[in-house]
Amino acid sequence: MKQCLLCGQDFIPAISLLQVFSWRQQNKQCICPNCLNKFRLLAEPTCPICSAELSSTKICTDCLTWQKSYGNQLLRNYALYRYNQSFHDLMVNYKRYGDFVLRLALAQLCALPLAKIKADFYVPLPTSPEHLQKRQFDTVMGIYQDVVPLTSLLVTTGGFGAQGEKNRQERLARPQSFSVVDQAKVDLNHHKVLLLDDIYTTGRTLYHARDAILAVFPQAKIESFTICR
Ligand SMILES: [Zn+2]
Ligand SMILES: [Zn+2]
Structure with a gap:
């Protein structure tokens, strides 16, 4: 029991x-x-690039927007669940109220499907220093640390406030805050890298994370995984 x-x-x-x-x-x-x-898996048809639910099999409006800046170098994102009220409540309790034990619930939701996506390096998106200070734990690492072996390669300067309180335009306008740690002990070139985050909203943070890695390892093959889309 x-x-x-x-x-x-x-x-x-x-x-x-x-x-x-x-x-x-x-x-x-x-x-x-x-x-x-109460959690709803994303249902077909979904965007072949970012897994968003759609009414047809074309690519979604977010990916069309990214196409303007990245051409055909779009970021393939695997996602599992729809961001519904149950997910919202879970994330609020985990992130805003800092209930660390809920990482286990999030890990349960993603563990089996994530294990099927093979990568050489699983790179979590880091929590900003101000959030780390407030919650005393890194929310993304918390979810994935017992699910796959993590390579903590990115750092962020943060300082942009809570993403959850921002509208679409503000999220998209967010400046790059990621960089690769000074003395990266690994070489990601020619390796498959899977970026890990909790939710794909506009894709802004994940594209920034990819840009930061490609600036140092231009030959890295990067995709991403989020629990929600
Ligand atoms: Zn229950
Ligand atoms: Zn898409």
């Missing part, structure tokens, strides 16, 4: 044939079936 991290109800973790052999996966379940049902 386990207690659901989201609603507090006791539940019996579901056991699939695969999980019978994996005590670790079974033990990682911390969301009850009822709460799990």
Whole structure:
């Protein structure tokens, strides 16, 4: 019996044939079936570039906008869930109220699909220094640290306030704040890199992160992964 991290109800973790052999996966379940049902996987058709839900199979308006600056060098982003009210509530409790234990719920939501996306380096987008100070933990690393091996390569100067309070235009106008750490001990050239963030909203932060890496490792093959789109 386990207690659901989201609603507090006791539940019996579901056991699939695969999980019978994996005590670790079974033990990682911390969301009850009822709460799990409130999260909605992105449904086809989706944008072939960024995974946004669409009414047709063309590329989405965000990607069309990025095409103006990046041509055919668009960033392939894998995403799993729709950003609905349940997700919003979970993210607010995790990020705004700093409930660190909720990282386990987010990890459960993405662990299995993420394990299928192979990369040489998994690079988390860093939390800004002012948020780190406020929450005492890095929100993106918190989610992914037990899911895939992380290479913390990026730093950010931050200083732009909370993204959640910004409108589209303000997000898109945000200046570059990422750079690669001074003494990067790895060479990303010719390797597959998967950038990790929690939510893809406009794509601005992920494109900035990619720009920062390509400035140092121009031959890196970069894609990205977010839980929500
Ligand atoms: Zn629950
Ligand atoms: Zn798109």
